[in-house]
Amino acid sequence: MKYSIGAEGRPHEYGSTSQERPLRGQGEILRLRKGLEEFLRRNRIYKEEQRKLRAAARKTNEGVVSEPLERKVRIPRVMKQIAIQPSLGYIDFLELNIVAIATATGCRFRSTMEVAGEPIRIQSLAQSGLTQVPPQYIQPPHHRPNNSSPSHSPPKTIPTVDLSGFDPTRRFSVRESIGRACLDWGAFHVTGHGIPTDLLRAIKRVGLTFFNDCPASDKLRYACDPTASASEGYGSWMLERDDTVLDWRDYFDHHTLPLSRRDPTRWPHFPEEYRRVVAEYADRASALARELLGLLSESLGLPTRCMEEKVGEFYQNITISYYPPCPQPELTLGLQAHSDMGSITLLVQDDVGGLEVLKDGEWVGVNSFDEDAIVVLLADQTEGFAGEETENEIVNPNVSEPMVELGQFGLGLKLGSMLCGLGWGLRVVMGPTRNPPQTLRARESRYFLPGLQIISNGKYKSAEHRAITNSSRARLSVATFHDPAKTVKISPASQLISEFVPPRFREVVYGDYVSSWCYGRKYGEHVEGGQHDTWPQPLLAKQQPSTSGTPFPPVEGSPSKKPDLGCRFHLTSTGRTVDLTA
Ligand SMILES: O=C(O)CCC(=O)C(=O)O
Numbered sequence: 001m002k003y004s005i006g007a008e009g010r011p012h013e014y015g016s017t018s019q020e021r022p023l024r025g026q027g028e029i030l031r032l033r034k035g036l037e038e039f040l041r042r043n044r045i046y047k048e049e050q051r052k053l054r055a056a057a058r059k060t061n062e063g064v065v066s067e068p069l070e071r072k073v074r075i076p077r078v079m080k081q082i083a084i085q086p087s088l089g090y091i092d093f094l095e096l097n098i099v100a101i102a103t104a105t106g107c108r109f110r111s112t113m114e115v116a117g118e119p120i121r122i123q124s125l126a127q128s129g130l131t132q133v134p135p136q137y138i139q140p141p142h143h144r145p146n147n148s149s150p151s152h153s154p155p156k157t158i159p160t161v162d163l164s165g166f167d168p169t170r171r172f173s174v175r176e177s178i179g180r181a182c183l184d185w186g187a188f189h190v191t192g193h194g195i196p197t198d199l200l201r202a203i204k205r206v207g208l209t210f211f212n213d214c215p216a217s218d219k220l221r222y223a224c225d226p227t228a229s230a231s232e233g234y235g236s237w238m239l240e241r242d243d244t245v246l247d248w249r250d251y252f253d254h255h256t257l258p259l260s261r262r263d264p265t266r267w268p269h270f271p272e273e274y275r276r277v278v279a280e281y282a283d284r285a286s287a288l289a290r291e292l293l294g295l296l297s298e299s300l301g302l303p304t305r306c307m308e309e310k311v312g313e314f315y316q317n318i319t320i321s322y323y324p325p326c327p328q329p330e331l332t333l334g335l336q337a338h339s340d341m342g343s344i345t346l347l348v349q350d351d352v353g354g355l356e357v358l359k360d361g362e363w364v365g366v367n368s369f370d371e372d373a374i375v376v377l378l379a380d381q382t383e384g385f386a387g388e389e390t391e392n393e394i395v396n397p398n399v400s401e402p403m404v405e406l407g408q409f410g411l412g413l414k415l416g417s418m419l420c421g422l423g424w425g426l427r428v429v430m431g432p433t434r435n436p437p438q439t440l441r442a443r444e445s446r447y448f449l450p451g452l453q454i455i456s457n458g459k460y461k462s463a464e465h466r467a468i469t470n471s472s473r474a475r476l477s478v479a480t481f482h483d484p485a486k487t488v489k490i491s492p493a494s495q496l497i498s499e500f501v502p503p504r505f506r507e508v509v510y511g512d513y514v515s516s517w518c519y520g521r522k523y524g525e526h527v528e529g530g531q532h533d534t535w536p537q538p539l540l541a542k543q544q545p546s547t548s549g550t551p552f553p554p555v556e557g558s559p560s561k562k563p564d565l566g567c568r569f570h571l572t573s574t575g576r577t578v579d580l581t582a
């Protein structure tokens, strides 16, 4: 049996359904279920690991990292372990949908996986005089920077839109430029935005002062709390999994809006102006984000406040990222490729450079050409999401052996402020064992958070971006994420739907979804025991009109029903779906 992991199939248009052959009956289903038992068992182990981590963390961590937290979280390589019976090779495809395991919201996944005790910070690693990066920071060759073949076309750059202080007489041309930038790039620079240069300088200065001049032991006083549903503070991505490649980056996350989440006492006390500057910047950035949502709405022909109203009250987080010099920048990434969740990200960076945006398959550098320029990144998933079902063509090159292709999404891909859980889509394609080679179709469902892309009904894509490192200068960036309110139902704007343009996404209550992923807690609510008290149903609950034949079935039961182990298995064949949830 052959498998490949981490295949990142890109979504294609809905296509015709694959030829489906009937299952042979209950016996086959039972055999298949047996193959899945191993998977379930592994999940159980994973859950157990999570539980132990939380328990241990609660004991040792009172908001201050004082004692070592020795448990390490290991995410078993469950997907590799699944034993599908080769005899089932006549099944065209099998959809397994593993919704969730456990995690949290915000950047919390990273902090959930923090190993406290001896937290590794990249800055300390970099200062230890390494000449080679440790293996866990080495990217696989296809992810390394500068590995694309040299382009012969002129160098590209993201567009710049001069907002000129929101001069009403220029509004038409500004929104036209924004619309083009969103269609072409999902990213653009803005100038003339009204945030004072001094404030932009100040936020970079206080960030740099904290990272450069605060002793490591002081910095660790602000270490992210691995037990909290809402991680805030100083961290590095310490997710541990056999094949996880870590970022060459330290960061400080701040919860800035709504004001009820803002607690500056959790932010650095040094330099003295730090807290004031971050709070002031947060307010200015949120005002700018609101203006930009207005322009984005207009650029789609929507009423000015349409997106703002859809998004609701901003949940704003600010992440200051610090990328120390790296001895082997050609092997590492400061931050792996991802698109941000939520609605809109504003990014301020210093003159070192390192941000790259993916454009037509090529990574394009986004350098600060002017200290006033702010990068705007449309947030949300570039690939199918929020229950969208996509079809990928997968060709099994081997006639005699069944192929299992495991696509894993989410883990490590969504690093914006709303990394809201670990959504694994697992695609298993069986066969063909009896037929000549043929193209098989597998359907994927992905469960991520809604945002701008949903509201625009898929018209605007979010920008996939990453940060590269360099060997000589530390780099600092300030990313400000604006996520929808928890109470809002996110759906495509009705004005963008017509007889000819069907909705591409289902409506989802953002907060239900977030809180169900939220590491045992809803916002503002403590749930002892760290169990999920709701489950993310909305994405599954409604069927989207689809041409794809055998979509996922509506999930039975109330939204608060917990699926066993958080896993659902559906076997789709013959147009009927068998729920294999054990
Ligand atoms: O540092 C950068 O340039 C990118 C930061 C980023 O993309 C993020 O924090 O999501």
Ligand SMILES: [Fe+2]
Residues within 6 Å of the ligand: 338, 339, 340, 345, 415, 416, 465, 479
């Ligand atoms: Fe990002």
